[in-house]
Amino acid sequence: xxxxxxxxxxxxxxxxxxxxxxxxxxxxxxxxxxxxxxxxxxxxxxxxxxxxxxxxxxxxxxxxxxxxxxxxxxxxxxxxxxxxxxxxxxxxxxxxxxxxxxxxxxxxxxxxxxxxxxxxxxxxxxxxxxxxxxxxxxxxxxxxxxxxxxxxxxxxxxxxxxxxxxxxxxxxxxxxxxxxxxxxxxxxxxxxxxxxxxxxxxxxxxxxxxxxxxxxxxx
Amino acid sequence: xxxxxxxxxxxxxxxxxxxxxxxxxxxxxxxxxxxxxxxxxxxxxxxxxxxxxxxxxxxxxxxxxxxxxxxxxxxxxxxxxxxxxxxxxxxxxxxxxxxxxxxxxxxxxxxxxxxxxxxxxxxxxxxxxxxxxxxxxxxxxxxxxxxxxxxxxxxxxxxxxxxxxxxxxxxxxxxxxxxxxxxxxxxxxxxxxxxxxxxxxxxxxxxxxxxxxxxxxxxxxxxxxxxxxxxxxxxxxxxxxxxxxxxxxxxxxxxxxxxxxxxxxxxxxxxxxxxxxxxxxxxxxxxxxxxxxxxxxxxxxxxxxxxxxxxxxxxxxxxxxxxxxxxxxxxxxxxxxxxxxxxxxxxxxxxxxxxxxxxxxxxxxxxxxxxxxxxxxxxxxxxxxxxxxxxxxxxxxxxxxxxxxxxxxxxxxxxxxxxxxxxxxxxxxxxxxxxxxxxxxxxxxxxxxxxxxxxxxxxxxxxxxxxxxxxxxxxxxxxxxxxxxxxxxxxxxxxxxxxxxxxxxxxxxxxxxxxxxxxxxxxxxxxxxxxxxxxxxxxxxxxxxxxxxxxxxxxxxxxxxxxxxx
Numbered sequence: 001x002x003x004x005x006x007x008x009x010x011x012x013x014x015x016x017x018x019x020x021x022x023x024x025x026x027x028x029x030x031x032x033x034x035x036x037x038x039x040x041x042x043x044x045x046x047x048x049x050x051x052x053x054x055x056x057x058x059x060x061x062x063x064x065x066x067x068x069x070x071x072x073x074x075x076x077x078x079x080x081x082x083x084x085x086x087x088x089x090x091x092x093x094x095x096x097x098x099x100x101x102x103x104x105x106x107x108x109x110x111x112x113x114x115x116x117x118x119x120x121x122x123x124x125x126x127x128x129x130x131x132x133x134x135x136x137x138x139x140x141x142x143x144x145x146x147x148x149x150x151x152x153x154x155x156x157x158x159x160x161x162x163x164x165x166x167x168x169x170x171x172x173x174x175x176x177x178x179x180x181x182x183x184x185x186x187x188x189x190x191x192x193x194x195x196x197x198x199x200x201x202x203x204x205x206x207x208x209x210x211x212x213x214x215x216x217x218x219x
Numbered sequence: 220x221x222x223x224x225x226x227x228x229x230x231x232x233x234x235x236x237x238x239x240x241x242x243x244x245x246x247x248x249x250x251x252x253x254x255x256x257x258x259x260x261x262x263x264x265x266x267x268x269x270x271x272x273x274x275x276x277x278x279x280x281x282x283x284x285x286x287x288x289x290x291x292x293x294x295x296x297x298x299x300x301x302x303x304x305x306x307x308x309x310x311x312x313x314x315x316x317x318x319x320x321x322x323x324x325x326x327x328x329x330x331x332x333x334x335x336x337x338x339x340x341x342x343x344x345x346x347x348x349x350x351x352x353x354x355x356x357x358x359x360x361x362x363x364x365x366x367x368x369x370x371x372x373x374x375x376x377x378x379x380x381x382x383x384x385x386x387x388x389x390x391x392x393x394x395x396x397x398x399x400x401x402x403x404x405x406x407x408x409x410x411x412x413x414x415x416x417x418x419x420x421x422x423x424x425x426x427x428x429x430x431x432x433x434x435x436x437x438x439x440x441x442x443x444x445x446x447x448x449x450x451x452x453x454x455x456x457x458x459x460x461x462x463x464x465x466x467x468x469x470x471x472x473x474x475x476x477x478x479x480x481x482x483x484x485x486x487x488x489x490x491x492x493x494x495x496x497x498x499x500x501x502x503x504x505x506x507x508x509x510x511x512x513x514x515x516x517x518x519x520x521x522x523x524x525x526x527x528x529x530x531x532x533x534x535x536x537x538x539x540x541x542x543x544x545x546x547x548x549x550x551x552x553x554x555x556x557x558x559x560x561x562x563x564x565x566x567x568x569x570x571x572x573x574x575x576x577x578x579x580x581x582x583x584x585x586x587x588x589x590x591x592x593x594x595x596x597x598x599x600x601x602x603x604x605x606x607x608x609x610x611x612x613x614x615x616x617x618x619x620x621x622x623x624x625x626x627x628x629x630x631x632x633x634x635x636x637x638x639x640x641x642x643x644x645x646x647x648x649x650x651x652x653x654x655x656x657x658x659x660x661x662x663x664x665x666x667x668x669x670x671x672x673x674x675x676x677x678x679x680x681x682x683x684x685x686x687x688x689x690x691x692x693x694x695x696x697x698x699x700x701x702x703x704x705x706x707x708x709x710x711x712x713x714x715x716x717x718x719x720x721x722x723x724x725x726x727x728x729x730x731x732x733x734x735x736x737x738x739x740x741x742x743x744x745x746x747x748x749x750x751x752x753x754x755x756x757x758x759x760x761x762x763x764x765x766x767x768x769x770x771x772x773x774x775x776x777x778x779x780x781x782x783x784x785x
Contacts (some may be wrong), residue, residue, distance in 0.1 A: 028566070029592050030570070030596065031594070031596070072564070072567050074564065074567055074568055074712050075567065075571060075572060077712065078571045078574070078575070078716070082575075082578070143564065
């Protein structure tokens with residue numbers, strides 16, 4: 001059985017949350033009216049994301065990306081490429097890069113979990129030469145985004161059950177594997193993996209890490 | 220016992236294309252044009268087994284046909300793969316394989332004497348007629364000469380050839396009105412509107428009418444009306460459509476007609492993105508990158524685009540079938556049925572491509588802050604819109620009439636006249652000139668949109684495209700990769716963003732702006748007899764297998780270029 005290193009992309013490798021990407025894409029929709037409408041949608045998702053309980057994390061993620069409804073697949077692809085070039089590729093967190101390089105050096109399988117959509121997260125996974133990418137996928141129908149995400153919706157609610165299923169499917173020993181997270185929502189995943197590690201955590205995760213005696217890596 | 224190979228369609232496989240072309244002598248017209256150049260270059264590059272090309276061309280501006288062709292051969296990027304392949308032997312290749320005959324297609328026997336025509340054609344296996352006038356609304360006699368009489372005169376020559384075969388390049392848009400699925404066939408003597416007519420009589424009456432009308436406007440209006448009565452929306456499609464009917468009536472001649480849709484930038488041959496001159500989509504794409512980004516088109520209509528190298532491949536396939544005496548009457552080179560692109564998608568992709576261009580570091584502030592966010596969209600042609608072309612023209616004219624000839628100093632208090640009067644007058648004069656230029660520019664835009672309207676807004680055609688895919692299915696895997704009909708493989712997003720718009724930006728839009736486009740420096744020539752050995756070889760050399768340079772900044776570095784004035 002092999003060992004893996006699970007990285008929650010937002011917080012360990014990227015400073016910007018997926019909400020920022022969704023807002024940027026919405027803000028570059030065609031036409032001023034379309035932009036305002038979509039940005040309003042994303043703005044609605046922001047407090048939902050912050051206030052939501054872990055159980056309703058999927059709802060917040062769904063609402064976040066709902067603003068892209070009706071946007072053409074061509075536009076999503078082009079804007080995602082632009083967003084990646086401008087805000088992602090040169091803006092990776094050093095601490096995350098170091099942890100990822102070490103995990104690879106130690107022979108662990110690199111698994112990225114991202115709330116971002118495939119068009120952005122896929123480019124990052126390719127650049128980082130990750131072995132697996134678990135991210136959100138926009139449902140596309142007749143060349144346009146429907147505003148829905150394909151199942152499974154990826155977010156902080158993905159936890160033990162998902163991790164055990166993934167490990168079984170890919171012959172991974174979860175007890176000897178590592179997981180890296182930065183937000184309180186990531187604690188579900190961290191607690192399901194044998195070797196959890198928190199990276200520059202928010203205050204809630206810092207408290208959880210202290211209670212559970214998880215190692216903390218600062219920037 | 221003989222062994223017959225069977226292709227994927229279950230029928231006996233035809234001989235390879237290289238064998239079909241081996242030792243053949245082909246007479247071609249229109250090699251100085253966009254499609255003709257690419258086809259000639261592709262055949263000479265990929266099919267060195269061919270024995271000879273005779274090119275019928277016309278001199279221009281005191282330069283003979285031969286010198287004109289040599290200039291094109293040495294400088295045109297279309298022939299770059301060939302120059303790179305043959306290097307110092309390129310000129311020798313032309314001497315060995317290409318004859319240029321000064322000809323005037325609108326004259327009987329293309330301006331050749333009976334004896335010259337018989338001597339020339341006795342050895343010709345196939346005639347490929349690419350020449351034509353592609354202006355939508357030219358002075359009709361010019362279109363009649365080029366598209367009708369020219370085609371018929373070339374057909375007369377082809378009848379005298381050894382092979383008695385002719386491949387005629389037409390256009391899908393001879394389908395005319397109304398919108399429909401267009402079959403890959405021609406009902407002889409039936410117009411697009413289903414009207415029975417006599418093509419010969421139509422030509423004679425049209426020619427007689429033209430002779431009796433004094434002005435270009437009168438001739439154009441009359442020819443348009445005649446064409447529209449039969450279902451052809453403009454003079455180009457009218458004359459090309461009529462030529463098809465007349466050619467297929469020619470006795471003792473096997474004629475195949477190849478109808479490309481809108482021919483656009485090359486996917487790979489002669490190089491990524493190559494285009495030439497002002498073609499159909501160039502002005503439209505340019506327009507969408509300006510402030511006039513409301514594009515009169517129906518989003519769900521098909522924008523039937525094919526890359527020029529796909530057309531060249533189609534010509535090779537059709538010519539091969541004709542040479543094997545298996546040619547069909549009509550071949551469509553179109554994408555709409557097999558891999559459709561709609562106007563809605565094309566406009567969106569064009570907007571995204573301009574977004575990229577206007578987001579570059581070298582973009583002006585206006586481009587990056589305004590144009591980049593002012594994105595194109597398809598709109599109804601007759602809808603009322605704020606800031607449509609005519610409204611802006613009216614505003615521009617009003618501004619001009621308000622400013623023209625006015626003396627600003629009279630409106631100023633006396634004490635300010637000395638300080639501000641001259642400066643204000645200069646500014647008013649400049650604004651007046653700008654308003655006039657804007658009015659003129661928009662006039663051209665309005666004309667262009669009116670001319671294109673039947674094709675981008677009013678009608679929607681889907682061209683049946685089965686002949687070339689069927690011909691492709693019968694090829695070996697190697698030949699399918701080299702000559703196969705490849706529209707199914709086109710990823711429109713990647714083509715539009717990475718090939719089409721950058722190609723137009725380099726090769727077409729500068730001409731629209733009155734600038735120059737790059738042209739190659741001639742290679743240093745040093746004839747060495749390497750060609751004969753290569754032509755005898757059955758297999759392409761390693762050198763010939765390499766692809767053409769993908770773009771001017773290909774891996775082997777930028778090529779020397781010189782600018783040529785448009």
